[in-house]
Amino acid sequence: xxxxxxxxxxxxxxxxxxxxxxxxxxxxxxxxxxxxxxxxxxxxxxxxxxxxxxxxxxxxxxxxxxxxxxxxxxxxxxxxxxxxxxxxxxxxxxxxxxxxxxxxxxxxxxxxxxxxxxxxxxxxxxxxxxxxxxxxxxxxxxxxxxxxxxxxxxxxxxxxxxxxxxxxxxxxxxxxxxxxxxxxxxxxxxxxxxxxxxxxxxxxxxxxxxxxxxxxxxxxxxxxxxxxxxxxxxxxxxxxxxxxxxxxxxxxxxxxxxxxxxxxxxxxxxxxxxxxxxxxxxxxxxxxxxxxxxxxxxxxxxxxxxxxxxxxxxxxxxxxxxxxxxxxxxxxxxxxxxxxxxxxxxxxxxxxxxxxxxxxxxxxxxxxxxxxxxxxxxxxxxxxxxxxxxxxxxxxxxxxxxxxxxxxxxxxxxxxxxxxxxxxxxxxxxxxxxxxxxxxxxxxxxxxxxxxxxxxxxxxxxxxxxxxxxxxxxxxxxxx
Amino acid sequence: xxxxxxxxxxxxxxxxxxxxxxxxxxxxxxxxxxxxxxxxxxxxxxxxxxxxxxxxxxxxxxxxxxxxxxxxxxxxxxxxxxxxxxxxxxxxxxxxxxxxxxxxxxxxxxxxxxxxxxxxxxxxxxxxxxxxxxxxxxxxxxxxxxxxxxxxxxxxxxxxxxxxxxxxxxxxxxxxxxxxxxxxxxxxxxxxxxxxxxxxxxxxxxxxxxxxxxxxxxxxxxxxxxxxxxxxxxxxxxxxxxxxxxxxxxxxxxxxx
Numbered sequence: 033x034x035x036x037x038x039x040x041x042x043x044x045x046x047x048x049x050x051x052x053x054x055x056x057x058x059x060x061x062x063x064x065x066x067x068x069x070x071x072x073x074x075x076x077x078x079x080x081x082x083x084x085x086x087x088x089x090x091x092x093x094x095x096x097x098x099x100x101x102x103x104x105x106x107x108x109x110x111x112x113x114x115x116x117x118x119x120x121x122x123x124x125x126x127x128x129x130x131x132x133x134x135x136x137x138x139x140x141x142x143x144x145x146x147x148x149x150x151x152x153x154x155x156x157x158x159x160x161x162x163x164x165x166x167x168x169x170x171x172x173x174x175x176x177x178x179x180x181x182x183x184x185x186x187x188x189x190x191x192x193x194x195x196x197x198x199x200x201x202x203x204x205x206x207x208x209x210x211x212x213x214x215x216x217x218x219x220x221x222x223x224x225x226x227x228x229x230x231x232x233x234x235x236x237x238x239x240x241x242x243x244x245x246x247x248x249x250x251x252x253x254x255x256x257x258x259x260x261x262x263x264x265x266x267x268x269x270x271x272x273x274x275x276x277x278x279x280x281x282x283x284x285x286x287x288x289x290x291x292x293x294x295x296x297x298x299x300x301x302x303x304x305x306x307x308x309x310x311x312x313x314x315x316x317x318x319x320x321x322x323x324x325x326x327x328x329x330x331x332x333x334x335x336x337x338x339x340x341x342x343x344x345x346x347x348x349x350x351x352x353x354x355x356x357x358x359x360x361x362x363x364x365x366x367x368x369x370x371x372x373x374x375x376x377x378x379x380x381x382x383x384x385x386x387x388x389x390x391x392x393x394x395x396x397x398x399x400x401x402x403x404x405x406x407x408x409x410x411x412x413x414x415x416x417x418x419x420x421x422x423x424x425x426x427x428x429x430x431x432x433x434x435x436x437x438x439x440x441x442x443x444x445x446x447x448x449x450x451x452x453x454x455x456x457x458x459x460x461x462x463x464x465x466x467x468x469x470x471x472x473x474x475x476x477x478x479x480x481x482x483x484x485x486x487x488x489x490x491x492x493x494x495x496x497x498x499x500x501x502x503x504x505x506x507x508x509x510x511x512x
Numbered sequence: 513x514x515x516x517x518x519x520x521x522x523x524x525x526x527x528x529x530x531x532x533x534x535x536x537x538x539x540x541x542x543x544x545x546x547x548x549x550x551x552x553x554x555x556x557x558x559x560x561x562x563x564x565x566x567x568x569x570x571x572x573x574x575x576x577x578x579x580x581x582x583x584x585x586x587x588x589x590x591x592x593x594x595x596x597x598x599x600x601x602x603x604x605x606x607x608x609x610x611x612x613x614x615x616x617x618x619x620x621x622x623x624x625x626x627x628x629x630x631x632x633x634x635x636x637x638x639x640x641x642x643x644x645x646x647x648x649x650x651x652x653x654x655x656x657x658x659x660x661x662x663x664x665x666x667x668x669x670x671x672x673x674x675x676x677x678x679x680x681x682x683x684x685x686x687x688x689x690x691x692x693x694x695x696x697x698x699x700x701x702x703x704x705x706x707x708x709x710x711x712x713x714x715x716x717x718x719x720x721x722x723x724x725x726x727x728x729x730x731x732x733x734x735x736x737x738x739x740x741x742x743x744x745x746x747x748x749x750x751x752x753x754x755x756x757x758x759x760x761x762x763x764x765x766x767x768x769x
Contacts, residue, residue, distance in 0.1 A: 464606035469594035469623035482610030
C-alpha cells in the first residue's frame with residue numbers, strides 16, 4: 033500500500049535552495065558582549081538612542097534564561113561561539129542596484145527573486161536581505177510618491193529616526209523574552225514599512241531573507257506601521273544553504289495598526305530543515321507580534337512553515353482597539369526529525385474585539401509538530417469573540433502531533449470557541465484517487481493540499497502557488 | 513465468441529485480504545458492449561471482485577489472471593488501470609475534504625486523456641466539457657465547487673460517481689451497488705445516465721442486490737456469486753427468478769471448494 037516509503041518520497045523533494053554563494057564577507061569576531069554590541073552599532077553608524085537601546089537589551093538578556101517550556105529538544109546553544117554580524121564586503125559603497133555584486137544578484141535570481149529592473153516582478157516591491165544586510169529594495173521611488181516608506185531598517189534608523197524612536201520595542205519590549213532581548217541587542221537588518229494616513233499601499237511589499245554564511249546568526253528586525261485608515265499587505269520568504277551545523281535565526285517583527293488600519297502579514301518559511309537524520313538546519317526562534325492599537329484596526333497573520341530544524345514561533349495580536357480584529361492562519365509541515373512548536377496569542381483588551389485562529393499541522397517522518405495557542409480575554413473586553421480551529425494530519429506512524437490550547441477568559445460577556453481534530457491520510461482516500469488515474473504521489477499531495485485549503489485561501493495570490501509547490505502539491509492555484 | 517471482441521477475461525482467480533480467502537476461482541469473460549449483472553448475498557465476494565479488478569492494494573491475488581484487452585493487468589497500479597479504461601463506481605464514495613470536486617475531476621480526466629494521446633484540457637476547456645456531462649446525471653453545477661463528496665448525500669455521491677464515468681469514458685465500468693440507497697426518482701436518473709453511456713463498444717458490469725435496477729438497465733447476462741465463485745450464469749430471467757425465490761430458492765449447494 034501507500035507505504036510510508038512513497039509518502040516520505042513525496043515529502044522529501046530535494047531542497048533546491050541549499051546552494052552556497054561564494055562571496056567575500058566581512059565578519060566580526062565571535063561572541064557577544066558590550067564591545068561587540070558597540071561594534072555592530074558603530075559599523076552601522078547608528079545614533080546614540082539606538083546604541084543605548086541595544087545596550088539596555090544586552091543587560092536584560094544577560095540576566096535571562098533560555099526558555100524551556102516548549103516541546104523542543106536540542107543541545108544547548110553556545111552563544112559565545114556565534115558570529116553576530118556578517119556582511120558582503122564593501123556593501124556600504126553600493127549606492128544603486130547596478131553596483132551590487134553580481135554574485136548576490138545571481139543568488140536572488142536563482143531563488144526566484146529577480147531584483148534587476150528588467151526582470152523584477154511588476155506588482156511586488158522587494159527588500160532583499162543577504163546575511164545581516166539589506167542588499168536592495170525595489171520600487172522605492174514609486175512607493176514614495178504615495179508617501180509609503182519601504183526600506184531596510186538600517187536606512188530607516190538613519191532617515192526616519194523619530195518613527196524608530198517612537199515605535200521600536202513598543203510592541204515587543206526588549207525584555208519580552210530571551211530571544212527578543214538577544215535580537216534587540218544585536219539585530220543587524222530587516223525591513224521597515226510606514227504607510228501614511230488613508231493610503232492603501234499600491235503594491236505588495238515583500239522581504240526576502242537569505243542566510244548564506246554557516247556560522248553567523250541572523251537577527252533581523254522588522255517594523256511595520258499603518259497609520260489611520262491605511263492598509264498594506266506584506267510577504268516574507270526565507271531560505272538558507274545546507275550546512276551540517278545548526279544556524280541560529282532569532283527575528284523580531286513588530287506591527288502597529290492605528291484606527292481602521294489593516295496589516296496583512298504573510299510568511300513562507302523555508303529555511304534549511306536539516307538532513308534526514310536531523311543533522312544541520314536552522315534554529316528558528318522568532319517573536320512576531322502585532323498591536324491593533326486603533327479602533328476597528330485589523331492584523332492578519334498567515335504563515336506556511338515548512339523549513340527549519342526547530343521552529344519556535346507564535347505570531348500574536350494585542351487587540352487593544354475597540355472592535356479590532358486579529359487573525360492567524362497557519363500551515364506547519366514537519367518531516368524527518370524537524371520540530372515545530374508554533375501557534376499564536378490573541379490578547380483581547382478592547383471591547384467587541386474579534387479573533388480567528390485556523391491552524392493546520394502536518395507531521396510526517398519522526399517529526400514533532402505542536403500547536404500552542406493562548407486566547408486571553410481581559411476584564412475590559414466585553415463582547416469579544418474568538419474562534420479557534422486546530423487540525424492535525426499525521427503521515428506515517430512515527431510522527432507526533434500535539435495541541436496545547438490555553439484559554440483565559442476574565443469577561444463573562446465574551447465567546448470563546450475551540451475545535452480540534454487529528455486525522456491520518458487513509459488508504460481508502462488514496463485508493464479512491466488512484467482509481468481515478470491519479471498517481472500515488474499526486475494523490476498524497478492532493479489530500480494534503482485539501483487539508484490546508486482554508487489557510488491557502490488566505491495567502492496572497494503570489495504566495496499561494498509558491499506555498500502549494502512547497503508542499504509538493506500540484507492542484508491548488510488553478511484559475512477560478 | 514469472437515476473441516477480438518473480448519474486453520475482460522478473468523481466469524481462475526483466487527484472492528483475499530490478510531489471511532482470509534474471499535474469491536475462490538472466478539472465471540468470467542466479458543465482450544465489448546455487453547452488460548453483465550453480478551448478484552449474490554452479502555459477503556459473497558462481489559465487491560471484492562470489483563475492487564481487485566480496479567487494483568485495490570489492500571487485497572492480494574493468490575493465483576489466477578486478469579486480462580484486459582488481452583493484456584494481463586494483475587500487477588498494474590490502480591491509476592494505470594483507470595487510465596487504460598477500467599472504471600470502478602464505488603459503493604461508498606470517499607470524501608476528500610478541501611479538494612475541489614472540479615479540480616479533482618480535471619486532474620483525473622487529463623490523466624486519462626494523456627493515456628489516449630488527447631490534448632489535456634485547461635480550466636476553461638474543462639468547464640465547457642463538464643457542463644455537457646452534468647446533464648447526463650442531472651447534477652447541479654454547485655457540486656463542482658464543493659470538496660470531493662464532502663457533505664454529499666448518498667444519492668449525490670452516486671451521481672458524482674456516474675459523472676466520473678461519463679467524464680472518463682471507460683471501456684469497462686464496474687458499478688458497485690450504484691442503486692443502493694437511492695429513491696426511485698434518483699434511481700431512474702442514474703439508470704438513464706448509465707444507459708446513455710452504454711455504447712456498442714463500452715461494457716458495463718452492474719453489481720446489485722435488486723432486480724429493480726435491472727428493470728431500468730437490461731443486462732445481457734446475470735451471474736450469481738456465492739462463496740467467492742460464480743455459481744450460476746443466465747439471462748435476465750435468472751434475476752427475476754432470484755427476486756421471486758431468493759438465494760435459498762436457487763439451492764446453492766456450492767461450498768466454495
